[in-house]
Amino acid sequence: MGKAQLLKLPRKFPLPEQTPPVIALAGNPNTGKSTIFNLLTGLKQHTGNWPGKTVLLSSGSYYYQQQEYKLVDLPGTYSLLANSPDEESARDFLCFARPQATVVVADATCLERNLNLILQVLEITSQMIVCVNLLDEAKRKHISLDLKALEVELGVPVVATTASRGRGINRLKEAIKDMAAGRTNVTPRRIIYDEEVEMALQQIQFQMAETLENCQIDRRFLALRLLDGDQTLIRKAADHKNLEDKVWAQSLLK
Amino acid sequence: MTDLPVNVRGRICYMDAQGPIRRRLMDLGFVPGTEVEIIRRRPGRGAAVYLLRGTMIVLRKEQSEHIFIELIGADTDG
Numbered sequence: 001m002g003k004a005q006l007l008k009l010p011r012k013f014p015l016p017e018q019t020p021p022v023i024a025l026a027g028n029p030n031t032g033k034s035t036i037f038n039l040l041t042g043l044k045q046h047t048g049n050w051p052g053k054t055v056l057l058s059s060g061s062y063y064y065q066q067q068e069y070k071l072v073d074l075p076g077t078y079s080l081l082a083n084s085p086d087e088e089s090a091r092d093f094l095c096f097a098r099p100q101a102t103v104v105v106a107d108a109t110c111l112e113r114n115l116n117l118i119l120q121v122l123e124i125t126s127q128m129i130v131c132v133n134l135l136d137e138a139k140r141k142h143i144s145l146d147l148k149a150l151e152v153e154l155g156v157p158v159v160a161t162t163a164s165r166g167r168g169i170n171r172l173k174e175a176i177k178d179m180a181a182g183r184t185n186v187t188p189r190r191i192i193y194d195e196e197v198e199m200a201l202q203q204i205q206f207q208m209a210e211t212l213e214n215c216q217i218d219r220r221f222l223a224l225r226l227l228d229g230d231q232t233l234i235r236k237a238a239d240h241k242n243l244e245d246k247v248w249a250q251s252l253l254k
Numbered sequence: 255m256t257d258l259p260v261n262v263r264g265r266i267c268y269m270d271a272q273g274p275i276r277r278r279l280m281d282l283g284f285v286p287g288t289e290v291e292i293i294r295r296r297p298g299r300g301a302a303v304y305l306l307r308g309t310m311i312v313l314r315k316e317q318s319e320h321i322f323i324e325l326i327g328a329d330t331d332g
Contacts (some may be wrong), residue, residue, distance in 0.1 A: 079281035083274055110308030113283045229273075 020061060020068035021180035022097060026090060026121060027105035028114050029076035032133040035163040036105060037073040040173070057093060064173045069180065072099065078113075080120045081230070092236060094124045095217045101179040103172070105131045108138035108145060108160070118154065119191060123221045126188035128156045129175050136162045155187035190220075200227055255290065255321040256300055263291045264323035271320035283307045284321055 027033045037043070041060035059072045074093060075086035094102060104121050106114035111132065121128055132147060151158040157175045161168030178184045192198065204223040217237055225233045258264050266288045269276060283306050284290075293303040293310060300315025 079277070081277055081281070083278050083281070113307045113309060116281060116283075 020070045021100035022070045022072060023176055023180065024072050024074055024094060024097070024099040024102040025105060026074045026094070026102055026117070027076060027131075028078055028107060028117055031076070031105045031107040031114065032163045033073060033076060033105045036103075036131065036133065036161070036169075036172070037071060039163055039166060039169055040069075040071055057089065064177055067177065067180075069176065072097075078117060080117065080124070081225075081228070088232065091124070091233070094121065095221075095233065096236070098125070098216055099127070101127050101129060101176050103129045103131050103176065105133050108132045108134045109141055109143060111145065111150075119189070122154070122156070122188050122190065123224065124218055126156065126186045127179055128186070128188070129172070129179060130154060130156060130158045131161055131168075131172055132158060133161045133163050135160050135167070136165065153189060155189050157184060157186075197227065255304075255323045256302070256315055256318045258290070258292050258323060258325075260292045260295055263289055263326045265289050265326055266321055267324045268322040269320055270322070275317070275320065279317065279320065282311055283309070289326065290321075290323060 025033050025037055037058070037060065040062045042062070043060045057072050057074060059070060061068055061070045063069070072093065074090040077084075077087045077090050079087055080091040080094070081087065093099075102121055102125055104114075104118050106118065118128075118130060130150070132145065132150075135145075138145060145160075147158045147160055157179070159168060159172045159175050161172060163169070175184070193201070201220060201223045204226060205219045208219045208223065217233070222233060222237065225231075255264065255266070266284060266286050269279065269284070269286060271279060288306055291305045293305050295302040300318070301312060302318065303310050303312050304318075
């Protein structure tokens with residue numbers, strides 16, 4: 001065991017005070033998140049999770065061009081609106097751990113049904129990369145994809161991969177590197193809701209701006225969840241150590 | 255939608271569920287305007303395999319009852 005660890009040591013060590021960028025892997029179930037995770041980290045992770053049990057976030061790290069990256073594999077979900085414990089843990093990770101980049105893995109054979117989650121993640125963070133995986137499957141099914149157009153529409157980088165054969169992984173690493181280093185220009189597509197909803201959002205966000213100065217969470221997303229009647233997020237925000245002004249958050253809970 | 259014949263295409267026109275059930279159905283791709291087809295039905299119990307947006311999804315009767323469809327090719331709207 002000692003030997004195996006020695007072999008994995010990098011040639012150059014990062015400075016001790018540097019903490020490696022955290023990269024999250026999100027996506028619908030069965031899109032190949034874990035394949036990509038294993039490909040990047042060289043691990044052979046087999047994780048399972050069951051609704052109601054403790055949900056495991058498996059993490060590993062990899063080096064690319066002498067830089068260490070910490071990779072966290074989130075549970076596969078169709079949504080982040082916390083219908084289930086795994087959705088909740090994925091959402092909480094994105095909200096509170098604030099990864100430097102979030103890679104959303106999407107299935108090229110049914111890209112449309114992955115857009116729901118992609119747009120939800122975009123409401124939490126604009127530091128997002130879309131990884132369209134299973135490209136070989138899509139080719140076999142004669143599905144053609146205009147990924148350039150998708151990139152323009154979403155306003156974040158889109159990378160195509162066939163993870164089972166390792167294709168596109170270097171482009172993905174490159175995209176992650178650029179985003180973690182703050183070199184990626186993003187113009188995230190945000191959903192605009194009905195006028196009534198937008199007005200309410202503005203009011204809530206206005207209150208937040210005054211009283212939730214230290215809140216790390218995207219205020220618009222937090223406001224949206226409150227309008228949705230979902231109090232779990234603000235409850236957690238109120239418990240979160242970064243949030244000093246708990247009184248205001250508590251008052252919203254009644 | 256529960257009563258849709260096997261291998262006949264329909265389009266979702268209305269959903270009467272609210273709250274988390276509606277949200278869950280929409281996350282799975284059951285959104286008004288979506289085309290749906292039953293691939294297989296479980297005899298007796300009302301559960302069925304639905305094909306929509308390129309994926310097969312199984313719903314129980316209690317869930318599919320919330321979804322209303324119009325047959326595609328029918329001459330009147332639903």
